[in-house]
Amino acid sequence: MKFTKIHSLGNDFLVVEKQEVPPKIELSPLVRTICERHTGVGADGFLLIDVKDPDQGLVNFSIFNADGTEPEISGNGLRCAAAYLHYRQSVKPTQLHFQTHAGNRESLLQERNKRYFRIRIEMGEPLFDSAKIPFDDGSEHEKIIDYPLTINQKIYHITALSLGNPHCAIFFDRFPSRIEWHQIGREIELHPFFPKKTNIEFIRVLNRDEIEVLFWERGVGETLSSGSGSCAAAVASILKNLTNKEITVRTSMGELLVEWKKGVVYQTGPAEVVFSGDFALD
Structure with a gap:
């Protein structure tokens, strides 16, 4: 083959x-x-x-x-x-x-x-309705922004959305240690509120035009970059009014450009x- x-x-x-x-x-x-x-x-x-x-x-x-x-x-x-x-x-x-x-x-x-x-x-176009992500805590949500999700007796405020696949974004002023964010990634990927599991983005906002992201991908684990994950991280940052609608996403191996224009997301x-x-x- x-x-x-x-x-x-x-x-x-x-x-x-x-x-x-x-x-x-x-x-x-x-x-x-x-x-x-x-x-x-x-x-x-x-x-x-x-x-x-x-x-x-x-x-x-x-x-x-x-x-x-x-x-x-x-x-x-x-x-x-x-x-x-x-x-x-x-x-x-x-x-x-x-x-x-x-x-x-x-x-x-x-x-x-x-x-x-x-x-x-x-x-x-990104989807925000909980049923379309999907995200199921027993209630319907039009958008999931800063939702308090409990993991190992700690509360993480997550922002969830779909770009055809489910994503969960978490924001930090300073990234956790690699061992810690791996553990958080595993727990959230398999969390029962995500019936189809989820990808997780760990995000640090640098300024209104740049973010830095670590990726935990569903079915893979840590990856050095992610296209849909970069887009989800950018959309989550824009939803929270932390960045502009055209931003650079810094990954472990380089940069992607993400744009959210007229409701459609593009990445280069x-x-x-x-x-x-x-x-x-x-």
Whole structure:
């Protein structure tokens, strides 16, 4: 099975075209095996793409986390998929249209330098209603901002939303230790108030144009960056009137630009092709 490894600010994915996967193979065990960093190729996620119309740039997109679960969408995953298609010259236009489990999403190639790509991704309109996130504490909420969530006898004021996948944002003046925020991330990811689990963003506001974010991703754990997580962190910051509507998100590996314009969220950032290979299937 031929694959290509691509990363966006350290958030790495294995991109595979649909025709490479035998029709009867179980995808979840395959994903767990190939994404394992010690005995497989190693990655945060697995992207399965199928070009439906190369002239129009129409592409079916599915993503799997390293644990074999299938989330709805990934901003960095979309950018890596777009980079792969432009790298392979599998599509003609610079603007691509992806069909995801969260709906249609567009990408726009802004720059290319050999294996490096800069791509803008449309992430859609954020959802705030508790039923659509989903978030269920037994009550209905139009928005969840600074909700007091108890974890291990401590109260964390969370802001929750969906960008096609659930997110939980927590703000700090100073980040907790790595061990501590990992523990908080695990507890919130599996909290019963999030019936589909959740991604968690730990946010430090630097000024009205910049935030710094640490990421705990559902089904993965700590990641060096996250596209949808960066967007969720930006939207949460804007909702709380802590930042402007166009901000730079600093991650452990670099920066993303996030914009919230006319109700739609966009994120712009890099993707880089690492290598290609052939994974032996049983």
